[in-house]
Amino acid sequence: MKKSTLLVVLALLCLNFWASAQQQQAIDIISKGLQVGQVLPALSLDSVINFPTKTLATSSFRGKLLIIDFWATWCGPCIGMFPKMEQLQQQFKDKVQFLAVTYQQSAQVKAFLQQQKAKHATIPLVSDDERLHRLFPHVYLPHYVWIDENGVVRAITGYEAIDAQHLEQMLAKQHQSFEMKHDSRLDLNSQNLFLSQNAPVFEQNLKGYSYFSGFIEGLSAGYAIYPNDTLKGKRLTATNLSLMNLFAIAYRDYGNFGYKNMVFMLKDSSQLSTGIAKTKLKDWAKKHTYCFEVVVASDQSEPKLFYESIRRFLAIYLPQYQTSTSYRQQACLALVRTSDTVKFAAHANSDSFLKVDGQSLQIQNQHFTQLIRPLATYYLQNIDLPLIDETGYTAPITLSLQADMGNLESINKALKAYDLALVEKIGSCPIVNIKEL
DSSP states (O other): OOOOOOOOOOOSSEEOOOOOOOOSSOEEGGGGSOOTTOBOOOOEEOSEESSSSSOEEGGGGTTSEEEEEEOOTTOHHHHHHHHHHHHHHHHHGGGEEEEEEOSSOHHHHHHHHHHTTOTTOOSOEEOSOOHHHHHSOOSEESEEEEEOTTSBEEEEEOGGGOSHHHHHHHHTTOGGGOOOOOOEEOOOOTTSOGGGSSOTHHHHTOOEEEEEEEOOTTOOSEEEEEEETTTTEEEEEEEEEOHHHHHHHHTTTTOOOSTTSEEEEOSOGGGSOTTOOGGGHHHHHHHHOEEEEEEEOGGGOSHHHHHHHHHHHHHHHOTTEEEEEEEEEEEEEEEEESSSOOOOBOOTTOOOEEEEETTEEEEEEEOHHHHHHHIIIIITTTSSSOEEEOSOOOSOEEEEEESOTTOHHHHHHHHGGGTEEEEEEEEEEEEEEEEEO
């Protein structure tokens, strides 16, 4: 099966690639360098452009406000800041000195400036830099470090702080109000799936996720739907299930579905297990069953939205099948009320649960659909009729049945105490139609 991955990254700033060891949570890269209050050591920098000499001593700027601008030729916001810095440099003259610094080679920088017709810019540019980058590590460009007249780091900011008002504040030693820049970085192993990364944040911040594969040896056939504790959302996990099983799950908000009320129009009928000998089911399953998982966020966990999400994902993974729902009049086993008396109303604020075994069924503060589902799917599956709910009762219910749950007569005997019955009749049955395109 061919796999494809689409990765879309939207960013307002340029990403300055930073190599680091894999960690379990995001760290502030800026915190690994010189901090506010520390002194910039005296450095002699080479490969200087727009300066009287090819070398530059950082100590030569003592007595001025020095603003180091980390930039790169490929960073649009960085280039966009050059005219503004030139204007501020002229406005504040000897009080302020901008210094543009890049890790890129001098020839590359000169060629870029020539192309941009900015070779006469007045701001000194340092190329081939490693030392200042090590002292002030960062992730996003442009990146600005503010150093006072005594060589003390006073602020580390983004481009939003580069204006006349902030320069006046810094010259007046009012730097306490500056908003500090934080560049968090979480190392990502690009060879691994997000959920197989070592960092728990990939699961904790999950808003949606899906997985689809063919048969997986060692997994039993089945499915579970339950809230995910980490996400407070909802999750479906299905393993080694057939097309019929997957689409039956996907349309659970419409009713209970199986071979009795699903219509398949397939080019190859071998995709269904009907008529397959038990001795050959394993070989059939390897070719025609799937593993499928969907996680949705809490705001998508309401049943209608949840099952719509499942159907959307199945449409992506199985685009060759077109599905729809309809109703038809046919013989069915209908749950009906035998009187107008409500003997099964749920108590307010009671717990919600469904407990079923071979000799009993207890349902509390749930709906009749939760009662119909286990009966149709498991206990009465040998009855060649679909089960439908014709009670017309939509509120939560509570009832307790003591019965042989595989015997219709025994179940009806227990239902009689609640003025309910399962009866054979012609009724309007929901149908799921699956057509192979």
